[in-house]
Amino acid sequence: MSEKSRLDEIREELKKLDISPTIFARKEIHELPDILSADEKIVYLVEGRNKINNHHIILVATDRRLIFVDKEFMYGLKVEDFSYSKISSIQYETAFLLASIDIQVTDDVVEIDGVGKYHAELFCEKVREFMSRPEEHIQSKSEPSVLDQLEQLGRLKESGVLNEEEFLEQKKKLMGKL
Incomplete structure (x- = not known):
């Protein structure tokens, strides 16, 4: 499958999930065909700002893992992914219209702010669903050899x-x- 058609497929997935990324997430969305496996499905996606460097990022929850994507013009591409089994907690805190999400991964806390309030709540719910599943249900569902x-x-x-x-x-x- 060409990169273009995979990108179109990803956009369709987002549309079905009723997710409309802003123009600020365009760079990160364009990187997803190279980041996601061919049969990996997006469960939910939010965009916000990394509290450490104030870069615009996206958080992608898939049927296999949680992925942080930061694509900056001058700084290249930074991708971090985490198995749901490595996430010990995820929480959100809301303000007037926006929210922040804190994710405890092993010994590190990843903090993202500027996330839409409604999207932060849904994203955390989706991630919690996968955190509670046994590892074998999250892994690839390929046929046994x-x-x-x-x-x-x-x-x-x-x-x-x-x-x-x-x-x-x-x-x-x-x-x-x-």
């Missing part, structure tokens, strides 16, 4: 779930896939 399936068959036979004849029949089917 034939070897994995053969190992599973062996365990089923050993535990008595499958008899020898059933085991050999299933093994033959799997070996035919090779």
Whole structure:
């Protein structure tokens, strides 16, 4: 898939999620085709300002990880991603129209401000959903390999779930896939 069509696909995902990034997020959005895996889906996205350097950034929650993207004209591209299992807490604090988000990742706190109040709340909810899931549900949902399936068959036979004849029949089917 070309980079252009992947970018169009990402824009469609954002549209379906009712997310309308501002013109300030354009540089970061254009980097997403190179950052996201081909089958990685965006769950939610917010934009704001990094409290440390005051750069405009986006935070992207996907079905696999949380990604911080900072694309500045003079400073290049900075991408940090974190497994949901490494995030110990996420919270937001609202002011009049805007909010800030604090994310505790291992021994570090990432702070973003200037986030829309409504979007900050939704973003935190989405991230919390993934934080509460077991690790195996967050990882890639690809099909198990034939070897994995053969190992599973062996365990089923050993535990008595499958008899020898059933085991050999299933093994033959799997070996035919090779």
